[in-house]
Amino acid sequence: MGRIILLIAVAIFAWLAVQKFKYSPPEQRRKLVIQWVLIALALGAVLLAVTGRLHWVGAAVAIVLPILNRLWRTFGRHLPWIAPLIAKHAQARAQKQQEKSQRARSEETGEGQAHGKPESEPQLTLAEARKILSVPANASREEIIGAHRKLIQKFHPDRGGSDYLASRINAAKALLLKNLDGQ
Template identity: 30%
Template sequence: MNPISLLLLAGIVALVVFWVRSLPQKKRGGAVILLVLVIVSLAIILMAITGRLHWIGAVFAVLLPFARQIFPWILRLFPFLRFLYRRRQSQQPQAGNVSEVQTRILKMQLDHDAGVMYGQILAGPMRGRELGDLSEQQFIELLQYCRAEDGESARLLEAYLNKRFGDSWQDDDPGETTSTAPGNSHLTRQEAYQILGLEPGCSREEIISAHRRLMQKYHPDRGGSDYLAAKINQAKDCLLNP
């Protein structure tokens, strides 16, 4: 394979990875399965065009006599694979890796590990919909609704749009960007715990560590927003200075 083809392939892989990571976490598994099916289908089509499809039949024919010996071994592997899966799940951190910021119109989750945001609409004409399902025009309509009904929701949605699309969405925005300050909304201790992804009763060190980890992902200098950084700081101050 020549260098140009390698660069093109690397670019396609990078775009696919970026697309999968930009999806809501609930939809990533389905997207990966779809990609695998597309890759397998393209490989079969390519082999058919180049006249190499017969190799699949040849490999199958060679393995067929050994199927009776191989199949029992495959069955024995399933409990081991299940054990590995459960062990991996148990080793993954269960606390402090997802934060939640909720306003009157939106509920947003912040994935600490992937550094992405995903959320749901709680009120208004689009109530019940996932943000990841909206079109560009629907985002603008939702933003206009938030600006008219709740400034805090508008600031949160703008932070989401900046994180997901950069500054490109502002070209289609007919209005003015809402102030990035978090406003004067009172933050309860429960809300502060949710923003930092912590449980009540956590230590001072855990609060500081969660704050530092979130700021590394959502600070404006790292692709975040002034609004989210202010909310994270507000949550830390609420818990450390009751």
């Protein structure tokens, strides 16, 4: 009876894995396969431990570890020859991933191509910046920084505020300080 339940559980797991694999994007499939293999190995180890058959697995690991150590040292000597190939491949993958994330980010925010800023976000005027930070027209540098600090503590995204409000508060501070330095 226990074997039948185990067989049914394995069949359900395999069916779910195939369905998830089918409907996942191609770039995530390798990651999914690695995760499933690790989960299967962990479940297999638990099953062997429960049934009392784990002792031979420990012996197999004890045999394989010195062999892997020797192989690692052997290939480690040749690593200077292999390292440029690995670095070039890693750099190409990182660049591809960076381009993909930038494309996704620009699609999410609707960034304009000309200036790299969202088209829906208008430029701040000095009056709007003062209004956002609630400072007078003749505010000093310390007043501007203090007002910014007080507001950003309330509206920072890490504290439950929105990215939009935090960016407007930062833009207001930058504009007022730039204007103050320009006078």
